[in-house]
Amino acid sequence: MKDMLKRIFLVIFVLLVLTAISGFFFMQKHPLGGKQPVTKTHTPSGQTVK
Numbered sequence: 001m002k003d004m005l006k007r008i009f010l011v012i013f014v015l016l017v018l019t020a021i022s023g024f025f026f027m028q029k030h031p032l033g034g035k036q037p038v039t040k041t042h043t044p045s046g047q048t049v050k
Helices: 001-029
Strands: none
Touching: none
């Protein structure tokens, strides 16, 4: 019984990790709010560097 519970929790954990990783990569291509993906870095002076 314990082995079965361990296997169930392991499968759920792996599915959650895969969902998080795939969601992360999906949000890199399709950010919320219609904004472009973050490709610019901001310098401390406020200027954007391409």
